[in-house]
Amino acid sequence: xxxxxxxxxxxxxxxxxxxxxxxxxxxxxxxxxxxxxxxxxxxxxxxxxxxxxxxxxxxxxxxxxxxxxxxxxxxxxxxxxxxxxxxxxxxxxxxx
Amino acid sequence: xxxxxxxxxxxxxxxxxxxxxxxxxxxxxxxxxxxxxxxxxxxxxxxxxxxxxxxxxxxxxxxxxxxxxxxxxxxxxxxxxxxxxxxxxxxxxxxxxxxxxxxxxxxxxxxxxxxxxxxxxxxxxxxxxxxxxxxxxxxxxxxxxxxxxxxxxxxxxxxxxxxxxxxxxxxxxxxxxxxxxxxxxxxxxxxxxxxxxxxxxxxxxxxxxxxxxxxxxxxxxxxxxxxxxxxxxxxxxxxxxxxxxxxxxxxxxxxxxxxxxx
Numbered sequence: 001x002x003x004x005x006x007x008x009x010x011x012x013x014x015x016x017x018x019x020x021x022x023x024x025x026x027x028x029x030x031x032x033x034x035x036x037x038x039x040x041x042x043x044x045x046x047x048x049x050x051x052x053x054x055x056x057x058x059x060x061x062x063x064x065x066x067x068x069x070x071x072x073x074x075x076x077x078x079x080x081x082x083x084x085x086x087x088x089x090x091x092x093x094x095x096x
Numbered sequence: 097x098x099x100x101x102x103x104x105x106x107x108x109x110x111x112x113x114x115x116x117x118x119x120x121x122x123x124x125x126x127x128x129x130x131x132x133x134x135x136x137x138x139x140x141x142x143x144x145x146x147x148x149x150x151x152x153x154x155x156x157x158x159x160x161x162x163x164x165x166x167x168x169x170x171x172x173x174x175x176x177x178x179x180x181x182x183x184x185x186x187x188x189x190x191x192x193x194x195x196x197x198x199x200x201x202x203x204x205x206x207x208x209x210x211x212x213x214x215x216x217x218x219x220x221x222x223x224x225x226x227x228x229x230x231x232x233x234x235x236x237x238x239x240x241x242x243x244x245x246x247x248x249x250x251x252x253x254x255x256x257x258x259x260x261x262x263x264x265x266x267x268x269x270x271x272x273x274x275x276x277x278x279x280x281x282x283x284x285x286x287x288x289x290x291x292x293x294x295x296x297x298x299x300x301x302x303x304x305x306x307x308x309x310x311x312x313x314x315x316x317x318x319x320x321x322x323x324x325x326x327x328x329x330x331x332x333x334x335x336x337x338x339x340x341x342x343x344x345x346x347x348x349x350x351x352x353x354x355x356x357x358x
Contacts (some may be wrong), residue, residue, distance in 0.1 A: 014296060014299050014300070016299070016302075016303035016306070018274070018275050018276070018278060018279055018303070018306040018307070019274040019275035019278070019306075020274070020275050021275035021276040021279070023276060023279045023303075025295065025299050027292070027295060027296065030290075030292060030295060032279065032280075032283070034275070034276030034279065034280070036275070036276065
Protein backbone atom coordinates (compact mmCIF):
# COMPACT_ATOMS: atom_id res chain seq x y z
CA UNK A 1 0.00 0.00 0.00
CA UNK A 2 1.44 3.38 -1.01
CA UNK A 3 0.22 6.96 -1.36
CA UNK A 4 -1.35 6.27 -4.73
CA UNK A 5 -3.17 3.10 -3.79
CA UNK A 6 -6.76 3.56 -4.93
CA UNK A 7 -9.37 2.39 -2.45
CA UNK A 8 -12.71 1.40 -3.94
CA UNK A 9 -15.82 -0.02 -2.35
CA UNK A 10 -16.60 -3.37 -3.95
CA UNK A 11 -19.73 -3.48 -6.11
CA UNK A 12 -21.01 -6.61 -4.39
CA UNK A 13 -21.60 -5.00 -1.01
CA UNK A 14 -24.71 -3.41 0.46
CA UNK A 15 -24.63 -0.89 3.27
CA UNK A 16 -27.17 0.88 5.41
CA UNK A 17 -26.94 3.44 8.20
CA UNK A 18 -28.73 2.46 11.39
CA UNK A 19 -28.62 5.05 14.14
CA UNK A 20 -24.92 5.61 14.87
CA UNK A 21 -23.60 2.64 12.90
CA UNK A 22 -23.14 1.59 9.31
CA UNK A 23 -23.89 -2.07 8.66
CA UNK A 24 -22.27 -3.54 5.55
CA UNK A 25 -23.11 -6.85 3.94
CA UNK A 26 -20.65 -8.62 1.67
CA UNK A 27 -22.62 -10.59 -0.90
CA UNK A 28 -19.42 -12.45 -1.69
CA UNK A 29 -18.90 -13.86 1.80
CA UNK A 30 -22.45 -13.34 3.12
CA UNK A 31 -20.94 -11.72 6.22
CA UNK A 32 -22.00 -8.54 8.00
CA UNK A 33 -19.61 -5.90 9.29
CA UNK A 34 -20.69 -2.98 11.42
CA UNK A 35 -18.70 0.24 11.60
CA UNK A 36 -19.02 3.00 14.11
CA UNK A 37 -17.31 6.32 14.79
CA UNK A 38 -14.07 6.68 12.77
CA UNK A 39 -14.64 3.47 10.83
CA UNK A 40 -18.01 4.80 9.73
CA UNK A 41 -16.37 8.09 8.73
CA UNK A 42 -13.72 6.30 6.67
CA UNK A 43 -16.37 4.20 4.91
CA UNK A 44 -18.20 7.38 3.96
CA UNK A 45 -15.01 8.84 2.51
CA UNK A 46 -14.57 5.84 0.18
CA UNK A 47 -17.37 7.03 -2.09
CA UNK A 48 -16.21 7.97 -4.68
CA UNK A 49 -12.96 5.94 -4.78
CA UNK A 50 -10.09 7.75 -3.13
CA UNK A 51 -6.30 7.42 -2.94
CA UNK A 52 -4.67 6.48 0.33
CA UNK A 53 -2.84 9.80 0.39
CA UNK A 54 -6.07 11.77 0.00
CA UNK A 55 -7.87 9.66 2.55
CA UNK A 56 -5.19 10.16 5.18
CA UNK A 57 -5.14 13.88 4.42
CA UNK A 58 -8.91 14.13 4.93
CA UNK A 59 -8.66 12.27 8.22
CA UNK A 60 -5.81 14.43 9.45
CA UNK A 61 -8.01 17.46 8.83
CA UNK A 62 -10.79 15.93 10.91
CA UNK A 63 -8.92 14.26 13.74
CA UNK A 64 -6.02 15.28 15.90
CA UNK A 65 -3.10 12.89 16.24
CA UNK A 66 0.30 11.91 15.02
CA UNK A 67 0.15 11.75 11.20
CA UNK A 68 2.30 8.63 11.13
CA UNK A 69 0.06 6.86 13.62
CA UNK A 70 -3.08 7.86 11.72
CA UNK A 71 -1.64 6.46 8.52
CA UNK A 72 -0.65 3.18 10.17
CA UNK A 73 -4.10 2.80 11.71
CA UNK A 74 -5.80 3.59 8.40
CA UNK A 75 -3.66 1.08 6.50
CA UNK A 76 -4.45 -1.57 9.10
CA UNK A 77 -8.18 -0.79 8.90
CA UNK A 78 -8.18 -0.87 5.10
CA UNK A 79 -6.43 -4.23 5.20
CA UNK A 80 -9.28 -5.54 7.35
CA UNK A 81 -11.90 -4.14 4.97
CA UNK A 82 -10.11 -5.80 2.07
CA UNK A 83 -9.92 -9.13 3.92
CA UNK A 84 -13.65 -8.87 4.64
CA UNK A 85 -14.34 -8.41 0.94
CA UNK A 86 -15.62 -4.87 1.27
CA UNK A 87 -13.00 -2.86 -0.67
CA UNK A 88 -10.37 -3.31 -3.33
CA UNK A 89 -6.91 -1.78 -3.00
CA UNK A 90 -5.42 -1.03 -6.38
CA UNK A 91 -1.90 0.19 -7.04
CA UNK A 92 -1.86 3.06 -9.50
CA UNK A 93 0.88 5.12 -11.09
CA UNK A 94 1.11 8.71 -9.90
CA UNK A 95 -0.22 11.15 -12.47
CA UNK A 96 2.41 13.28 -14.22
CA UNK B 97 -39.61 -24.71 -5.93
CA UNK B 98 -40.10 -22.82 -9.19
CA UNK B 99 -40.30 -19.10 -9.73
CA UNK B 100 -41.64 -18.31 -6.29
CA UNK B 101 -45.07 -19.72 -7.13
CA UNK B 102 -44.82 -23.50 -7.57
CA UNK B 103 -43.75 -26.08 -5.02
CA UNK B 104 -43.19 -29.68 -6.08
CA UNK B 105 -43.84 -31.90 -3.10
CA UNK B 106 -43.62 -35.69 -3.11
CA UNK B 107 -44.49 -37.12 0.31
CA UNK B 108 -42.98 -40.35 1.53
CA UNK B 109 -45.41 -43.27 1.60
CA UNK B 110 -45.65 -43.34 5.39
CA UNK B 111 -45.60 -39.57 5.96
CA UNK B 112 -48.16 -38.35 8.49
CA UNK B 113 -50.40 -35.84 6.62
CA UNK B 114 -50.48 -33.49 9.62
CA UNK B 115 -46.69 -33.46 9.71
CA UNK B 116 -46.58 -32.80 5.98
CA UNK B 117 -48.99 -29.88 6.45
CA UNK B 118 -46.73 -28.42 9.13
CA UNK B 119 -43.63 -28.68 6.97
CA UNK B 120 -45.41 -27.06 4.03
CA UNK B 121 -46.91 -24.30 6.15
CA UNK B 122 -43.69 -23.41 7.96
CA UNK B 123 -40.20 -24.02 6.51
CA UNK B 124 -41.40 -24.51 2.94
CA UNK B 125 -43.71 -21.50 3.04
CA UNK B 126 -40.93 -19.44 4.62
CA UNK B 127 -38.57 -20.40 1.78
CA UNK B 128 -41.25 -19.47 -0.77
CA UNK B 129 -41.76 -16.00 0.67
CA UNK B 130 -38.03 -15.41 1.01
CA UNK B 131 -37.73 -16.36 -2.64
CA UNK B 132 -40.37 -13.75 -3.46
CA UNK B 133 -38.28 -11.11 -1.72
CA UNK B 134 -40.25 -10.88 1.54
CA UNK B 135 -38.72 -10.81 5.00
CA UNK B 136 -39.62 -13.83 7.13
CA UNK B 137 -39.30 -13.72 10.91
CA UNK B 138 -39.63 -16.53 13.42
CA UNK B 139 -42.27 -14.60 15.30
CA UNK B 140 -45.87 -14.29 16.37
CA UNK B 141 -47.47 -11.01 15.35
CA UNK B 142 -50.46 -9.39 17.02
CA UNK B 143 -52.43 -6.20 16.80
CA UNK B 144 -52.39 -4.64 20.24
CA UNK B 145 -53.51 -1.27 21.46
CA UNK B 146 -50.05 0.12 20.64
CA UNK B 147 -50.09 -1.16 17.05
CA UNK B 148 -48.68 -4.25 15.39
CA UNK B 149 -46.18 -6.09 17.58
CA UNK B 150 -44.09 -9.14 16.69
CA UNK B 151 -42.74 -11.45 19.38
CA UNK B 152 -39.67 -13.27 18.08
CA UNK B 153 -37.31 -15.79 19.57
CA UNK B 154 -35.92 -19.24 19.08
CA UNK B 155 -37.93 -22.35 19.93
CA UNK B 156 -38.63 -22.46 23.65
CA UNK B 157 -38.10 -18.73 24.17
CA UNK B 158 -41.74 -18.27 25.15
CA UNK B 159 -43.07 -16.29 22.21
CA UNK B 160 -46.31 -18.27 21.83
CA UNK B 161 -47.02 -18.06 25.55
CA UNK B 162 -46.35 -14.32 25.46
CA UNK B 163 -48.62 -14.04 22.42
CA UNK B 164 -51.38 -15.88 24.26
CA UNK B 165 -50.96 -13.50 27.19
CA UNK B 166 -51.21 -10.50 24.88
CA UNK B 167 -54.38 -11.95 23.33
CA UNK B 168 -55.88 -12.26 26.79
CA UNK B 169 -55.08 -8.57 27.25
CA UNK B 170 -57.06 -7.67 24.17
CA UNK B 171 -54.62 -8.21 21.29
CA UNK B 172 -55.66 -9.89 18.04
CA UNK B 173 -53.36 -12.45 16.52
CA UNK B 174 -52.17 -11.83 12.97
CA UNK B 175 -49.52 -14.52 12.46
CA UNK B 176 -48.41 -17.59 14.39
CA UNK B 177 -44.74 -18.60 14.45
CA UNK B 178 -44.09 -17.35 10.92
CA UNK B 179 -44.29 -13.61 10.29
CA UNK B 180 -43.93 -12.51 6.68
CA UNK B 181 -43.23 -8.84 6.02
CA UNK B 182 -43.05 -6.75 2.87
CA UNK B 183 -42.63 -3.06 2.19
CA UNK B 184 -45.82 -1.01 2.18
CA UNK B 185 -46.53 2.21 0.33
CA UNK B 186 -45.19 4.56 2.99
CA UNK B 187 -41.94 2.98 4.15
CA UNK B 188 -43.72 0.71 6.61
CA UNK B 189 -43.60 -3.10 6.76
CA UNK B 190 -47.00 -4.74 6.36
CA UNK B 191 -47.67 -8.20 7.79
CA UNK B 192 -49.20 -11.16 5.96
CA UNK B 193 -52.15 -12.72 7.77
CA UNK B 194 -51.39 -16.24 8.96
CA UNK B 195 -53.53 -19.22 9.92
CA UNK B 196 -56.00 -18.68 12.81
CA UNK B 197 -54.18 -20.85 15.29
CA UNK B 198 -51.60 -20.70 18.05
CA UNK B 199 -48.95 -23.29 18.82
CA UNK B 200 -48.57 -23.45 22.60
CA UNK B 201 -46.92 -25.78 25.04
CA UNK B 202 -49.48 -28.08 26.61
CA UNK B 203 -48.55 -26.69 30.03
CA UNK B 204 -49.10 -23.09 28.93
CA UNK B 205 -52.41 -23.98 27.24
CA UNK B 206 -53.65 -25.62 30.42
CA UNK B 207 -52.51 -22.73 32.64
CA UNK B 208 -54.14 -20.19 30.35
CA UNK B 209 -57.37 -22.19 30.06
CA UNK B 210 -56.95 -22.79 26.33
CA UNK B 211 -56.61 -26.57 26.26
CA UNK B 212 -60.25 -27.15 25.28
CA UNK B 213 -60.46 -27.72 21.53
CA UNK B 214 -56.68 -27.88 21.16
CA UNK B 215 -55.19 -30.67 19.08
CA UNK B 216 -51.75 -32.25 19.45
CA UNK B 217 -48.92 -30.64 17.50
CA UNK B 218 -47.80 -32.92 14.66
CA UNK B 219 -44.15 -32.13 15.26
CA UNK B 220 -43.73 -31.45 18.99
CA UNK B 221 -45.10 -33.82 21.60
CA UNK B 222 -45.03 -31.07 24.27
CA UNK B 223 -47.10 -28.65 22.18
CA UNK B 224 -50.71 -28.30 21.14
CA UNK B 225 -52.36 -26.26 18.42
CA UNK B 226 -55.06 -23.93 19.75
CA UNK B 227 -57.59 -22.95 17.06
CA UNK B 228 -58.59 -19.29 17.04
CA UNK B 229 -61.51 -19.76 14.67
CA UNK B 230 -64.17 -22.38 13.89
CA UNK B 231 -66.55 -24.53 15.95
CA UNK B 232 -63.95 -25.79 18.41
CA UNK B 233 -62.14 -22.48 18.70
CA UNK B 234 -60.91 -21.11 21.95
CA UNK B 235 -62.47 -17.85 23.15
CA UNK B 236 -59.45 -15.99 21.84
CA UNK B 237 -60.21 -13.61 18.99
CA UNK B 238 -58.39 -13.74 15.70
CA UNK B 239 -58.07 -11.23 12.90
CA UNK B 240 -61.17 -11.44 10.73
CA UNK B 241 -59.14 -11.72 7.58
CA UNK B 242 -58.44 -14.36 5.03
CA UNK B 243 -55.43 -16.43 6.11
CA UNK B 244 -52.56 -15.93 3.71
CA UNK B 245 -53.84 -12.55 2.60
CA UNK B 246 -51.96 -9.27 2.61
CA UNK B 247 -53.35 -6.14 4.20
CA UNK B 248 -53.81 -2.86 2.38
CA UNK B 249 -50.27 -1.72 1.42
CA UNK B 250 -51.09 1.74 2.72
CA UNK B 251 -52.27 0.35 6.05
CA UNK B 252 -50.40 0.26 9.34
CA UNK B 253 -47.06 -1.44 9.45
CA UNK B 254 -45.22 -3.36 12.11
CA UNK B 255 -44.51 -1.01 14.99
CA UNK B 256 -42.60 -3.10 17.53
CA UNK B 257 -40.43 -6.19 17.35
CA UNK B 258 -39.57 -7.92 20.61
CA UNK B 259 -36.68 -10.38 20.61
CA UNK B 260 -37.47 -12.69 23.50
CA UNK B 261 -34.90 -14.93 25.16
CA UNK B 262 -34.17 -16.47 28.56
CA UNK B 263 -31.95 -14.20 30.63
CA UNK B 264 -29.60 -14.86 33.54
CA UNK B 265 -31.27 -12.77 36.23
CA UNK B 266 -34.41 -13.05 38.33
CA UNK B 267 -36.02 -9.97 36.74
CA UNK B 268 -37.48 -9.21 33.33
CA UNK B 269 -34.97 -7.09 31.43
CA UNK B 270 -36.17 -4.96 28.54
CA UNK B 271 -34.10 -2.55 26.51
CA UNK B 272 -34.51 -0.91 23.16
CA UNK B 273 -31.90 -1.89 20.61
CA UNK B 274 -30.20 0.51 18.25
CA UNK B 275 -27.48 0.57 15.64
CA UNK B 276 -25.27 -2.44 15.19
CA UNK B 277 -26.76 -4.18 18.25
CA UNK B 278 -30.17 -4.00 16.63
CA UNK B 279 -28.95 -5.46 13.36
CA UNK B 280 -27.02 -8.26 15.01
CA UNK B 281 -29.95 -9.23 17.23
CA UNK B 282 -32.29 -9.14 14.25
CA UNK B 283 -30.34 -11.94 12.60
CA UNK B 284 -31.52 -14.25 15.39
CA UNK B 285 -35.13 -13.41 14.59
CA UNK B 286 -34.96 -14.44 10.94
CA UNK B 287 -36.71 -17.67 9.99
CA UNK B 288 -34.42 -20.29 8.52
CA UNK B 289 -31.20 -19.96 6.57
CA UNK B 290 -31.02 -17.39 3.81
CA UNK B 291 -29.91 -18.56 0.40
CA UNK B 292 -27.34 -16.20 -1.15
CA UNK B 293 -29.85 -15.21 -3.86
CA UNK B 294 -32.35 -14.15 -1.17
CA UNK B 295 -29.85 -12.05 0.76
CA UNK B 296 -30.01 -8.68 -1.07
CA UNK B 297 -33.80 -8.40 -0.73
CA UNK B 298 -33.62 -9.50 2.88
CA UNK B 299 -30.94 -6.92 3.63
CA UNK B 300 -33.02 -4.11 2.14
CA UNK B 301 -36.03 -5.09 4.25
CA UNK B 302 -33.92 -5.51 7.38
CA UNK B 303 -32.64 -1.96 6.84
CA UNK B 304 -36.23 -0.78 6.42
CA UNK B 305 -37.21 -2.61 9.59
CA UNK B 306 -34.35 -1.01 11.50
CA UNK B 307 -35.61 2.44 10.47
CA UNK B 308 -39.35 1.94 10.85
CA UNK B 309 -39.78 -0.47 13.77
CA UNK B 310 -38.88 -0.16 17.44
CA UNK B 311 -36.80 -3.24 18.27
CA UNK B 312 -36.53 -4.52 21.83
CA UNK B 313 -34.49 -7.14 23.62
CA UNK B 314 -36.58 -8.80 26.31
CA UNK B 315 -34.86 -11.23 28.65
CA UNK B 316 -37.12 -13.19 30.93
CA UNK B 317 -35.94 -15.25 33.91
CA UNK B 318 -34.85 -18.80 33.19
CA UNK B 319 -37.06 -21.63 34.41
CA UNK B 320 -39.87 -20.10 36.45
CA UNK B 321 -41.08 -16.96 34.78
CA UNK B 322 -44.08 -14.83 35.30
CA UNK B 323 -46.06 -13.98 32.18
CA UNK B 324 -47.71 -11.01 33.88
CA UNK B 325 -44.31 -9.50 34.68
CA UNK B 326 -43.29 -9.81 31.03
CA UNK B 327 -46.53 -8.27 29.79
CA UNK B 328 -46.50 -5.47 32.38
CA UNK B 329 -42.91 -4.58 31.45
CA UNK B 330 -43.77 -4.55 27.76
CA UNK B 331 -46.90 -2.49 28.25
CA UNK B 332 -45.10 0.16 30.29
CA UNK B 333 -42.27 0.43 27.74
CA UNK B 334 -44.50 0.59 24.68
CA UNK B 335 -46.69 3.23 26.25
CA UNK B 336 -43.70 5.40 27.15
CA UNK B 337 -41.44 4.96 24.10
CA UNK B 338 -41.48 7.52 21.29
CA UNK B 339 -43.30 6.34 18.19
CA UNK B 340 -41.29 5.22 15.16
CA UNK B 341 -41.26 7.33 12.00
CA UNK B 342 -42.72 10.26 13.93
CA UNK B 343 -46.14 8.63 14.15
CA UNK B 344 -48.56 9.43 16.89
CA UNK B 345 -49.57 6.44 19.01
CA UNK B 346 -52.96 4.99 18.06
CA UNK B 347 -55.68 6.76 20.00
CA UNK B 348 -58.04 3.79 20.19
CA UNK B 349 -57.55 1.17 22.85
CA UNK B 350 -59.48 -1.32 20.73
CA UNK B 351 -57.46 -2.74 17.86
CA UNK B 352 -59.20 -2.47 14.52
CA UNK B 353 -57.92 -4.09 11.37
CA UNK B 354 -58.53 -3.41 7.72
CA UNK B 355 -59.62 -6.48 5.73
CA UNK B 356 -56.88 -8.48 4.07
CA UNK B 357 -56.63 -9.07 0.37
CA UNK B 358 -56.01 -12.58 -0.86
